[in-house]
Amino acid sequence: xxxxxxxxxxxxxxxxxxxxxxxxxxxxxxxxxxxxxxxxxxxxxxxxxxxxxxxxxxxxxxxxxxxxxxxxxxxxxxxxxxxxxxxxxxxxxxxxxxxxxxxxxxxxxxxxxxxxxxxxxxxxxxxxxxxxxxxxxxxxxxxxxxxxxxxxxxxxxxxxxxxxxxxxxxxxxxxxxxxxxxxxxxxxxxxxxxxxxxxxxxxxxxxxxxxxxxxxxxxxxxxxxxxxxxxxxxxxxxxxxxxxxxxxxxxxxxxxxxxxxxxxxxxxxxxxxxxxxxxxxxxxxxxxxxxxxxxxxxxxxxxxxxxxxxxxxxxxxxxxxxxxxxxxx
Amino acid sequence: xxxxxxxxxxxxxxxxxxxxxxxxxxxxxxxxxxxxxxxxxxxxxxxxxxxxxxxxxxxxxxxxxxxxxxxxxxxxxxxxxxxxxxxxxxxxxxxxxxxxxxxxxxxxxxxxxxxxxxxxxxxxxxxxxxxxxxxxxxxxxxxxxxxxxxxxxxxxxxxxxxxxxxxxxxxxxxxxxxxxxxxxxxxxxxxxxxxxxxxxxxxxxxxxxxxxxxxxxxxxxxxxxxxxxxxxxxxxxxxxxxxxxxxxxxxx
Amino acid sequence: xxxxxxxxxxxxxxxxxxxxxxxxxxxxxxxxxxxxxxxxxxxxxxxxxxxxxxxxxxxxxxxxxxxxxxxxxxxxxxxxxxxxxxxxxxxxxxxxxxxxxxxxxxxxxxxxxxxxxxxxxxxxxxxxxxxxxxxxxxxxxxxxxxxxxxxxxxxxxxxxxxxxxxxxxxxxxxxxxxxxxxxxxxxxxxxxxxxxxxxxxxxxxxxxxxxxxxxxxxxxxxxxxxxxxxxxxxxxxxxxxxxxxxxxxxxxxxxxxxxxxxxxxxxxxxxxxxxxxx
Numbered sequence: 001x002x003x004x005x006x007x008x009x010x011x012x013x014x015x016x017x018x019x020x021x022x023x024x025x026x027x028x029x030x031x032x033x034x035x036x037x038x039x040x041x042x043x044x045x046x047x048x049x050x051x052x053x054x055x056x057x058x059x060x061x062x063x064x065x066x067x068x069x070x071x072x073x074x075x076x077x078x079x080x081x082x083x084x085x086x087x088x089x090x091x092x093x094x095x096x097x098x099x100x101x102x103x104x105x106x107x108x109x110x111x112x113x114x115x116x117x118x119x120x121x122x123x124x125x126x127x128x129x130x131x132x133x134x135x136x137x138x139x140x141x142x143x144x145x146x147x148x149x150x151x152x153x154x155x156x157x158x159x160x161x162x163x164x165x166x167x168x169x170x171x172x173x174x175x176x177x178x179x180x181x182x183x184x185x186x187x188x189x190x191x192x193x194x195x196x197x198x199x200x201x202x203x204x205x206x207x208x209x210x211x212x213x214x215x216x217x218x219x220x221x222x223x224x225x226x227x228x229x230x231x232x233x234x235x236x237x238x239x240x241x242x243x244x245x246x247x248x249x250x251x252x253x254x255x256x257x258x259x260x261x262x263x264x265x266x267x268x269x270x271x272x273x274x275x276x277x278x279x280x281x282x283x284x285x286x287x288x289x290x291x292x293x294x295x296x297x298x299x300x301x302x303x304x305x306x307x308x309x310x311x312x313x314x315x316x317x318x319x320x321x322x323x324x325x326x327x328x329x
Numbered sequence: 330x331x332x333x334x335x336x337x338x339x340x341x342x343x344x345x346x347x348x349x350x351x352x353x354x355x356x357x358x359x360x361x362x363x364x365x366x367x368x369x370x371x372x373x374x375x376x377x378x379x380x381x382x383x384x385x386x387x388x389x390x391x392x393x394x395x396x397x398x399x400x401x402x403x404x405x406x407x408x409x410x411x412x413x414x415x416x417x418x419x420x421x422x423x424x425x426x427x428x429x430x431x432x433x434x435x436x437x438x439x440x441x442x443x444x445x446x447x448x449x450x451x452x453x454x455x456x457x458x459x460x461x462x463x464x465x466x467x468x469x470x471x472x473x474x475x476x477x478x479x480x481x482x483x484x485x486x487x488x489x490x491x492x493x494x495x496x497x498x499x500x501x502x503x504x505x506x507x508x509x510x511x512x513x514x515x516x517x518x519x520x521x522x523x524x525x526x527x528x529x530x531x532x533x534x535x536x537x538x539x540x541x542x543x544x545x546x547x548x549x550x551x552x553x554x555x556x557x558x559x560x561x562x563x564x565x566x567x568x569x570x571x572x573x574x575x576x577x578x579x580x581x
Numbered sequence: 582x583x584x585x586x587x588x589x590x591x592x593x594x595x596x597x598x599x600x601x602x603x604x605x606x607x608x609x610x611x612x613x614x615x616x617x618x619x620x621x622x623x624x625x626x627x628x629x630x631x632x633x634x635x636x637x638x639x640x641x642x643x644x645x646x647x648x649x650x651x652x653x654x655x656x657x658x659x660x661x662x663x664x665x666x667x668x669x670x671x672x673x674x675x676x677x678x679x680x681x682x683x684x685x686x687x688x689x690x691x692x693x694x695x696x697x698x699x700x701x702x703x704x705x706x707x708x709x710x711x712x713x714x715x716x717x718x719x720x721x722x723x724x725x726x727x728x729x730x731x732x733x734x735x736x737x738x739x740x741x742x743x744x745x746x747x748x749x750x751x752x753x754x755x756x757x758x759x760x761x762x763x764x765x766x767x768x769x770x771x772x773x774x775x776x777x778x779x780x781x782x783x784x785x786x787x788x789x790x791x792x793x794x795x796x797x798x799x800x801x802x803x804x805x806x807x808x809x810x811x812x813x814x815x816x817x818x819x820x821x822x823x824x825x826x827x828x829x830x831x832x833x834x835x836x837x838x839x840x841x842x843x844x845x846x847x848x849x850x851x852x853x854x855x856x857x858x859x
Contacts, residue, residue, distance in 0.1 A: 053487055073490040074498075086488035090506045099502075100492035152492065331673075338670035341663065345688050345742065348699035351709060355702070362707055364716075407596030410589045419593065422600040428848055430800020432817040433837045436824050437607035440834065444610050464603035467596060496588055518690075525692040528802050528817075532824065542694050549698045549807060558702070561695040572690040576683055 004029045004188045005050065005078075005156045010059035012045055019045040021212035022059070027156065027190055032182050034199035035192045037209035037235070043192040046209070047158050050190070051080045064155050074103070079149035080158040084165060085141045087133040093120070093144050094129035100152045119151035122184065139170050150185060159191045163198065175202055196236050200224065208232045230325045239323075240296050242270055242315065251321035252298040254286060254307065255314050269316035272296050274309050288313065349565055356558035372559040379556065382544060389541040392455060392530075393523040396462035401516040403463070404470025409504070411471070412478040423468040431528040434465055439532045453535035461533045462523045469522060470515040473579065477511035510578040517575035521568050608841075615834035623828035633835035642819070642836070649815040650843075652730065652805075653798035656737035660745040660794045661787065663738065668749035668786075669779070672756070682750060689743040697736055697807050704732060728810030736808035737798045744797070745790040752786025753779070792851045796844050816840045 005027040012020040020042045027033045035043040048054045050061050052073035061068040068076055079100075087096050097119055101112045120126050123143035133141055142162055149157055162178075163171045179202050182189045193199055199206050200220040207217045208231070216228045227233035233246055240247045245268075272288035275295075284305040286298045296315055307313055356373070360366030376382055411420065426434070438461045442453060485507070489499040505512075527542040534540060541564075548557045615633050617625040636642070671681045688696060703709045706723035714720045726732060756779065764774040780787075802817035811818070816836060823833025 051487075051491055053490075072495070073487070074493045074495050078491075080488070080491045082484045082488055084482070084484060086482065086484035088485060088489070088503060088507075099489065099494075103493040103498060148492065334666055334670040334673070337666045341667045341742075342684065344663075344739070345685065348703055348739070349688065349691070349696065352695075352699040352702055355709075362712070364712055403595040403599060406592040410592035413585075413589055416593065419597060419600065422604060423596075425845070426600070426604050428796055428844055430797065430802075430817060430840060430844060432800055432802045432820050433841045433844075434604070434607075436820055436833060436837050437611045438603065439824060440610045440614055440830070441603070441607035460603060463599060467599055471596070496585075521690055525694065527694050528821075532821075542692070545694055545698070546803075546807075549694075549701060557698065561692070561698060565691045565695060568691040569687060572687060573683075 002029050003027060004031075004064055005190065006060075006062040007046070007050070008060040008062065010046065010049060010061065011057045012042075012049060012054060013057040018212045020049065020056075023209075023212075023214045025207055025214065025217065027188050028204075030182075030186045030188055032179065032189045032191065032202055032204045034203040034206045035190065035209055036196055036199040036206055037194065039194055040211075041209040042212040043209050044160060047080070047160055047190070047192055050156070051078055051158055052076050077154055078156045078158055079152055079154035080160060081142075081145045081149055081162050083160045083162065085133075085145040085162075087141055087144055087148075089133055092130050092132055093125065093136070096133070096144055097148045097151055099148065115151050116147075119147040122150065123147045123181065138166050139174060142166070142174065146181065150187070154187065156188045156190055159189060161193050162191075163193070164195075171198075178202065200236065208235060210235075227323055227325065233323055233325060238297060241294060242290075242296060242317070243267060246323040246325055247317050247321055249285075249297045249299040251317050252296065252315050253317065254298050254300060254304070255316075256307075256311070268319055268322070269314060270296070271312060271314055274307050274311045274313055276309060277305065277307060288315070349561075352558055353562035353565065356555065356562045358555065358558075361555055372555040373563075376556050376559050376563075381539075382541070382556075382560070385539050385541040385544040388455065388538055389524055392458050392462060392540065393520050395459045396466055396523045397516050397519040399459075399463045400466045400470050400519050401512060404467050404515065404519075405474050405508070405512055407467075408471045408474030408478065409500075409508075412475060412481075423471055426465060427468045431465070431526075435461070435529040435532040438464065438529065442533060453533055453538070455535075455538045457533045457535070458530055458538060458540070461529050462526065465526075465529060466519045466522050469518050473515035473518060474508070474511055477508060477579070481507065514575040514579040517571050517578070521571055521575075524568065608838075611834045611838060614831050615838055617831045619829045619831050623830065625830050633832045634839075636832060637835050637839060645814055645816060645819050646839075648730075648813070649799055649817075652733060652737070652813075652815065653795050653801075656734050656741070656798045657745075657791050657795045659734065659738045660742055661790065664742055664745035664749055664790065668746050668753050671746075671750050672753035673758075678754075682747070685746050686743050689740075693740060694803060696740065697803055700732075700736055700739060701727060701807060727808065728812055730809070730813055732808040733805050733813050733815075736804040737801060740804060741794045741797055744793040748789035748793060749783065749786040752783045752789075756782055788851045792848055795847060799844060799847075800840055 003026040005025075007023055007025045010020055010023045011018065023042075023046060025033075025035075035046060037043050045054065049056050050068075052068065052071060052075075063077060088099065091099070094116055097116045098112050101107055101115060116129075117126070120129065123146050125140060125143050125147065128136070128140065133144070136144065142165075145162070163174055166174060175198060178189075178191075191199070191202065200223075203220060205217060205219055206223055208215045208223065210231050216223060216232045218226075223232060224236050227236065227246075230246070233239050238249050240249060240252060242252075270290060272290045274286060274288045276285075276287045278285045278287075279302075284300050284302055286300060286305060286307060288296050288298075290296055298315065355365075357368050357370070358365055359369035359371065407419065410416075438457075442451075442457050446452070485503055486499050489503045490496075494502060525542060526540075527546055530540050531543050531546070534543065541560075545557060545560065548554050614625050616629045616631070618628055618630055618632070620626050667685065671678055671685070674681055701708070704726035705711070706725065706727075708726070710726060711720075711723040715723065760778055760782070761774055764778045765771070769777065799815075800817050801815055802821055805813045805815045805818055806821075817840075820833050820837045820840065823829045823836065827833075
């Protein structure tokens with residue numbers, strides 16, 4: 001698959017710290033790629049380097065084979081959806097969406113109107129052309145921002161935590177719509193978020209960043225099942241540290257005795273005292289304290305769980321479910 | 330304590346407005362002295378027939394207009410540039426021009442003009458007053474513009490740039506339209522400050538460029554004149570309206 | 582980016598030019614003049630001399646300096662006392678804060694000259710106050726309310742009251758009302774709460790207000806001239822007279838620079854404690 005955007009050893013250093021440190025990413029055409037990581041990990045800075053609002057200290061941004069060095073934001077064929085949408089308050093929806101097209105020389109008004117109409121239809125906002133941003137809801141404003149960027153047919157669409165300003169229910173809805181939209185327009189989306197669930201559910205591939213460095217890139221499944229570092233493992237979900245190995249709660253099995261042959265005392269089992277059993281609807285969460293003082297969390301289905309607090313139980317798991325990791329979190 | 334404060338504040342507001350109110354009221358008094366004799370528009374009529382006063386008003390308006398246009402343009406550009414990146418030198422200079430007593434600025438400008446006139450056959454006149462007014466009103470414009478820019482979302486300019494607008498287009502299509510209320514407010518402020526100025530103007534004005542405040546001052550020194558009352562009432566109301574409009578604009 | 586820098590320089594250039602040509606250079610010229618000698622018919626000539634500054638230290642002029650400082654200080658104090666309750670009232674108001682504040686500022690933005698004149702109208706021997714008092718037979722002859730130091734202080738306080746209210750309001754508005762409630766809850770009377778809680782916490786506003794009032798008062802010209810009838814000579818009047826009637830520009834230049842110096846020193850001293858405007 002061809003790549004549409006390449007970041008080559010991209011770095012941005014400030015006097016106090018390294019915001020982006022030797023990041024290398026290759027985004028493929030029509031791919032939904034997420035960059036995820038905790039606040040301050042450098043994902044926003046990376047986005048700004050691609051858009052052209054910051055200049056890299058070293059490394060390159062290459063868009064569709066063309067190096068972006070020295071090009072101002074308005075000369076780059078990428079478009080950004082800002083976190084608070086940055087809709088122009090003094091312009092109507094139609095004027096906002098038309099803004100980029102109007103900057104292009106020799107574009108007939110008729111054509112602009114048509115393209116604006118198509119873009120608004122794409123995000124399901126037809127009919128709201130003459131409204132002002134302050135008359136729209138949060139979700140509607142976001143769609144205007146998307147239309148405004150997409151109407152320019154950028155090679156890559158950059159999205160800076162676009163869902164974080166929305167309430168929880170709306171977020172889930174918009175995730176769905178965003179994914180559909182991306183499939184529809186066939187443009188590569190580079191999506192940044194601090195919410196790992198969002199990243200995993202939306203993306204074709206995900207890059208995990210931490211303190212300016214790119215820890216790992218892969219499909220959601222790869223990252224979740226085969227994390228290469230402790231940080232990635234812990235960032236994408238809960239983990240247990242049992243007998244020096246890293247195991248996901250859903251891979252941990254619990255039983256009272258060792259009657260099950262697979263539960264014989266092996267390097268892949270341990271004992272603990274149950275501290276709490278919490279019913280969470282679709283599954284049960286069991287927390288126990290291990291002899292060495294650490295904790296173990298297991299996720300079980302209802303039928304498998306009839307344990308009570310205070311009981312001593314056995315935990316066991318498959319070798320295949322262990323992660324071999326490098327580095328510290 | 331609540332009641333004490335309300336009563337006290339009421340008295341304070343009265344203190345602030347009473348002299349002007351009384352002055353305006355007595356501008357309709359048909360007697361020249363402070364006892365009420367009857368209602369009349371005579372003094373207003375005589376103001377409008379006073380050729381010298383009208384000339385002074387025209388001078389004041391010309392100066393205020395010219396200084397306002399110049400200061401507003403220069404100050405807006407400077408305010409914008411300072412918002413993007415600080416310049417301690419310019420900020421300090423502006424701050425000092427705000428602090429400097431009018432008499433100090435006035436004599437300094439007079440000294441400048443007299444020294445500069447050696448190099449050409451120039452005299453004091455409207456042009457020197459206009460330059461002086463630009464000098465002291467610039468800081469007001471910068472203050473108003475910077476205050477507005479503090480609440481301006483930088484992402485708006487970035488978005489415009491991202492969508493394909495070059496620097497000038499961003500400025501023209503996004504920044505200026507959104508700054509317009511503040512620019513107008515600054516201009517109105519500039520106008521009032523310039524129109525009312527006495528100290529600096531009196532030092533750098535030429536013989537044939539007397540302004541309205543200079544004339545009022547001369548009349549006030551000579552004694553109470555009901556024409557001054559009428560003039561004062563008109564100016565107060567006029568400037569008051571301008572300021573109200575300016576503060577409305579600043580808030581929108 | 583280089584184009585950013587260029588644009589910014591272009592935008593700053595006119596203002597920088599104005600400040601240099603119409604503020605800094607004039608002050609430098611004044612500085613030069615202060616070291617020159619006056620000519621017999623006015624104007625400035627060499628030789629260079631310190632004489633003007635030495636003369637400024639003459640008791641005759643030190644009296645003027647002292648009077649200026651004293652009157653400015655008294656006016657500032659009265660302003661503070663007068664303005665504090667007003668600022669507190671507005672800060673505690675439940676609605677219309679902006680309106681109340683604007684109403685305080687509005688008189689300031691109309692003509693200073695006219696406002697001073699308005700007091701002259703009220704306080705003259707034939708002014709409203711005297712006429713009213715005589716009419717009520719409280720007095721038999723007009724009291725000289727105008728043309729003295731008291732009138733000057735009144736004029737200054739009236740002129741700059743809004744400048745004290747604004748910074749006081751800004752500080753008081755940020756005070757947590759719970760602090761006052763806590764003080765009262767612990768047994769303090771409103772008076773005690775005012776002095777031991779509110780006032781100490783409003784120091785930044787007080788300092789800012791004092792700077793904003795003291796400085797213009799120090800350099801006042803119109804008020805002592807009109808309200809004091811020329812009998813109250815402050816530094817501003819002294820400078821003005823040197824540049825007009827007395828035609829002693831070098832001396833006037835020296836005094837005006839000394840005035841500027843005092844202003845800067847005061848501003849610097851109180852700046853640390855106050856909130857900046859720019």
